[in-house]
Amino acid sequence: MAGSGARLLVLAALVLSxxxxxxxxxxxxxxxxxxxxxxxxxxxxxxxxxYGVVNPSEGQPLPDSHKIxxxxxxxxGNSIHFGENVESGNFAFTATEAxxxxxxxxxxxxxxxxxxxxxxxxxxxxxAKDWGNVAKKGQIDxxxxxxKKLMDTVQSIHDEMFYxxxx
Numbered sequence: 391m392a393g394s395g396a397r398l399l400v401l402a403a404l405v406l407s408x409x410x411x412x413x414x415x416x417x418x419x420x421x422x423x424x425x426x427x428x429x430x431x432x433x434x435x436x437x438x439x440x441y442g443v444v445n446p447s448e449g450q451p452l453p454d455s456h457k458i459x460x461x462x463x464x465x466x467g468n469s470i471h472f473g474e475n476v477e478s479g480n481f482a483f484t485a486t487e488a489x490x491x492x493x494x495x496x497x498x499x500x501x502x503x504x505x506x507x508x509x510x511x512x513x514x515x516x517x518a519k520d521w522g523n524v525a526k527k528g529q530i531d532x533x534x535x536x537x538k539k540l541m542d543t544v545q546s547i548h549d550e551m552f553y554x555x556x557x
Contacts, residue, residue: 419508421498422497429493429512437512444509458497459497460494461494
């Protein structure tokens with residue numbers, strides 16, 4: 391019986407890891423250039439994002455040349471988030487339109503040209519929920535929390551299947 395419980399927990403963790411959408415990446419942005427990342431998000435899905443310029447000189451203040459402009463837009467071009475000449479930022483929204491959302495990063499012109507390293511994390515659906523706070527607020531034991539995550543994942547997969555069927 392204990393072996394089947396462990397297998398169930400491993401299976402639940404595997405399903406949870408496959409079903410969540412979380413994108414985290416690091417890229418270099420050349421001055422005067424733009425890079426965009428898109429994510430297909432279904433209607434009413436929770437989405438959170440976090441970005442920041444990586445300091446090339448650890449322990450030193452970030453150079454003024456290492457500021458970026460960020461814009462997140464909906465599939466129909468509506469502006470969701472805008473940050474101008476910032477070092478870091480975050481955004482959160484519930485999708486009001488289904489489709490490809492776009493996060494674009496732009497580094498201003500500099501002479502001589504500079505390379506700005508950027509870290510970006512984008513989470514949608516089940517991955518966007520703050521499960522740590524859910525556990526703290528409800529004083530839920532570990533197994534109950536895992537079951538809640540699994541149920542949320544199953545619901546997300548179910549909704550995604552109907553969404554794909556409609557497309």
